[in-house]
Amino acid sequence: MHPTPRHRSLASPLGRSAWLGLPIRRIVDQGTAAEVFDDPRHPYTKALLSAVPVVDLGQRREIIRLDGDMSSPADPPSGCHFHPRCPESTPDCARAYPAATRPSDTREVRYMRV
Numbered sequence: 237m238h239p240t241p242r243h244r245s246l247a248s249p250l251g252r253s254a255w256l257g258l259p260i261r262r263i264v265d266q267g268t269a270a271e272v273f274d275d276p277r278h279p280y281t282k283a284l285l286s287a288v289p290v291v292d293l294g295q296r297r298e299i300i301r302l303d304g305d306m307s308s309p310a311d312p313p314s315g316c317h318f319h320p321r322c323p324e325s326t327p328d329c330a331r332a333y334p335a336a337t338r339p340s341d342t343r344e345v346r347y348m349r350v
């Protein structure tokens with residue numbers, strides 16, 4: 237799923253929630269549309285949102301590029317399935333799948349350093 241401004245506009249009327257998942261079918265960041273779009277916490281969310289085109293020519297945004305290939309759902313990597321491409325990964329990321337962290341009543345992120 238690649239977010240666009242249209243995703244945000246659809247997220248609010250449809251349950252006031254948004255989520256982003258890895259291509260291997262794992263939801264890694266979910267919450268209200270405002271929480272996910274205005275305060276992305278997961279590195280994959282940050283990378284996807286950095287690629288959304290901005291209309292305001294005065295606004296500059298650095299695009300976060302993810303190196304490497306997407307993981308296969310049939311043979312996902314150990315630990316956090318995003319670790320081979322994550323710009324913030326540490327050796328611990330390959331050892332264990334991150335537990336859900338709930339920074340608010342409506343937010344859940346699967347990330348080791350929220």
Ligand code: SF4
Nearest residue numbers: 316319322325329348
């Ligand atoms: S757990 Fe590690 S690899 Fe996974 S998103 Fe967080 S920092 Fe990146």
